[in-house]
Amino acid sequence: MIYLCPNLPNHKSHISTMRGGSHTRFHLRLLANLRLDLPADNLTSPTRTGIIMSAFTCQIKTRFNHTDPAGIVFYPRYYEMLNHVIEDWFEDGLHWPFHHISNGKHFAFPMVKLETQFIRPTPLGERLTFALLVTEIGQSSLKLHVTATGEDQTMRIIFYAVMVMAEITDGKDRTTKAVSLPAALQKKARSFLKPDSTNHNR
Template structure:
């Protein structure tokens, strides 16, 4: 299964050249992950971080920018799970506009105890939900 969220490129996202300023993509990637946790996994950041005292900080990310995105483009962000380990998980997130690939990101996140800032085992129920988004290769 693929998680999808659509987002329009706003004025605040573009630079003087009229294209998405690349750091804005990192905010969009984070928003996609946050939306996935909320609606795709049913475990929003409020439940996880504020009430559950866990977090999922970014450990590593690779991003390839394939084509520029412009003001008012509708971007379709698609998230797939590549791998779920004991405490970390690898994702692939793409952004397309009208079937044209604009960006591909490969983030690695770690499930941690937010107070101790140490990795902890991903709960089995959460792991099972993550695996429903496993990318079939």
Template structure:
């Protein structure tokens, strides 16, 4: 079952034509991932970065923009993990406004030790939550 969350397109997301400037979509995608970790994986980014000195940087992202989003639109984002590796996580992310697809994305994150910058295996509890969410 996908994780669902909503984002309103704000002035800060838009270019002078009042449509989302594409780099802002990547900020929205990251905020959806951050919420997913806090709400589903039950480890928020503060705990990871500040307390545990670990993180989940994006190592690959492929995004398709299907239609523009406009100032004031309410976007529904869905996120589903599609693969969990020893140190990696692949996610399928989609954004829609009503029935209209706005973007689709496949992103791969890697769990890293922030002190060394090297990938490390997922802790058992995190891995179990991720695996239980596989599409």
């Protein structure tokens, strides 16, 4: 199955089942020659021979505020888009919205590592399709692999991110320390594990 962002324009709010061998418009090439087939109008499950997995996908249209004077996406705006995708994933995919985590509970999910590959520029007005997969579930951390492809089927950007669940203490000596991921959150995250990924909490 594949999880869709329900609150984005022109994006259907449903979960569709896999249709093996379907021809598609979008092709995402991930590590280890993994291919995600994502048609624009009715996204199907990413597949590899003998393997079914889940990806969280969002479509984001590039707008004027995203671009530089050359008319292409200004690179810091990609990080804002990434945060948009991750925030929607926590809310719609994991059912752990940021406001639920932080509101009165003193927990947060800071990003402690982020690597980026800029593949090709994206022009104003194009709609990007983001796909998020989990590559490792640690005691306190989640490693993510997020890609974005354009309407011409080409990869535009790849992110490798590590997020850690942290507890923030108030008072004079304010501290932040890593804490264990709740079992319910680990279970939800496993739904998005990429094949050949690591789950240290099985």
